[in-house]
Amino acid sequence: MMVPVRCFTCGNVVGEHWEEFKARTQDGEDPEMVLDELGVERHCCRRMLVSHKDLVDIVAPYQ
Amino acid sequence: MAPDYDVEFIDRGDRDREARFLVRDVSPAFANGIRRAMIADVPTLSIDEVRVIENSSVMFDEQIALRLGLVPLTTPDDYEIGETVTLALDVEGPGTAYSGDLVSTDDRVEPADKNVPIIDLKDPEGSETPQRLEVEADAVYDVGREHAKHQGGVAVGYRHLQTVEIVGDADEYGDDDPHILRGVIEEDGELIPTEEFDHDLTQRYPGKEVEVHDVPNAFVFHVETDGSMSVDELVTQAVDTIHGRASELKDAVQL
Numbered sequence: 001m002m003v004p005v006r007c008f009t010c011g012n013v014v015g016e017h018w019e020e021f022k023a024r025t026q027d028g029e030d031p032e033m034v035l036d037e038l039g040v041e042r043h044c045c046r047r048m049l050v051s052h053k054d055l056v057d058i059v060a061p062y063q
Numbered sequence: 064m065a066p067d068y069d070v071e072f073i074d075r076g077d078r079d080r081e082a083r084f085l086v087r088d089v090s091p092a093f094a095n096g097i098r099r100a101m102i103a104d105v106p107t108l109s110i111d112e113v114r115v116i117e118n119s120s121v122m123f124d125e126q127i128a129l130r131l132g133l134v135p136l137t138t139p140d141d142y143e144i145g146e147t148v149t150l151a152l153d154v155e156g157p158g159t160a161y162s163g164d165l166v167s168t169d170d171r172v173e174p175a176d177k178n179v180p181i182i183d184l185k186d187p188e189g190s191e192t193p194q195r196l197e198v199e200a201d202a203v204y205d206v207g208r209e210h211a212k213h214q215g216g217v218a219v220g221y222r223h224l225q226t227v228e229i230v231g232d233a234d235e236y237g238d239d240d241p242h243i244l245r246g247v248i249e250e251d252g253e254l255i256p257t258e259e260f261d262h263d264l265t266q267r268y269p270g271k272e273v274e275v276h277d278v279p280n281a282f283v284f285h286v287e288t289d290g291s292m293s294v295d296e297l298v299t300q301a302v303d304t305i306h307g308r309a310s311e312l313k314d315a316v317q318l
Contacts, residue, residue, distance in 0.1 A: 002130070002183065011211060011217045012218065012287070012289070013133075013290065015180060017178075019180065039077075059121050060185045
């Protein structure tokens with residue numbers, strides 16, 4: 001649904017970086033470089049952003 | 064207890080949220096005590112109770128409350144355990160409600176990260192009014208032991224400081240596998256983070272056979288905070304809580 005606020009494993013706030021990550025990767029940037037630049041270092045936090053899919057738009061019509 | 068300990072910074076990250084420092088002459092038990100105190104005993108403010116005035120978004124009230132609870136809030140140090148601050152959020156779609164939209168009654172308390180999306184609000188076709196989220200929330204000052212959202216420290220840990228001893232030459236026709244070591248090594252009193260040689264000892268000591276030893280009672284702490292306070296405040300408050308409990312015990316036990 002919405003991006004998790006924090007990393008499930010370590011508790012770092014990852015939701016903060018989601019919109020920039022999404023915008024930049026959709027522009028064709030390499031996700032690896034984007035995450036490095038955003039300072040999302042640990043692989044537990046990286047998977048939170050890499051594996052996320054926004055589903056609000058899909059759910060919204062069925063309110 | 065070691066009376067003379069020594070603290071030395073190795074590196075500090077940006078925005079006061081990350082630091083690596085070396086502590087010498089403390090026992091392993093005390094080092095672990097500091098680590099645990101940083102995680103569980105330093106109180107922070109975090110949203111705990113949410114009064115929902117209107118929520119026509121696609122998420123349930125409970126889900127919204129959970130997300131709000133996880134947003135770190137900047138925490139002044141003059142609060143008492145259990146004290147509350149009221150925050151409010153009122154956003155109407157179409158658009159996204161962000162953590163930065165939270166308005167607090169105490170201007171020292173604000174979301175540490177302002178770009179965390181709470182919920183996407185739409186203006187659905189066929190509906191008379193756009194989706195809207197209006198809540199009033201109480202942030203409580205409490206310790207990480209009570210709930211993980213109150214933990215000020217994130218990924219707090221330590222390693223031994225290590226030394227590398229050259230014990231001879233490497234086998235001339237041996238396989239040239241890397242010798243990976245992560246942390247900080249000490250060489251003639253100089254501290255070298257292993258990033259400097261790509262965590263590979265064969266790059267720093269080519270053609271040598273080496274042995275790695277722990278330096279007794281020297282610990283390299285890596286501390287990150289979630290933004291509710293700076294690393295300095297987190298560490299000093301953690302040590303203060305240990306001090307407080309130790310003196311409490313001393314007063315309670317009378318021989």
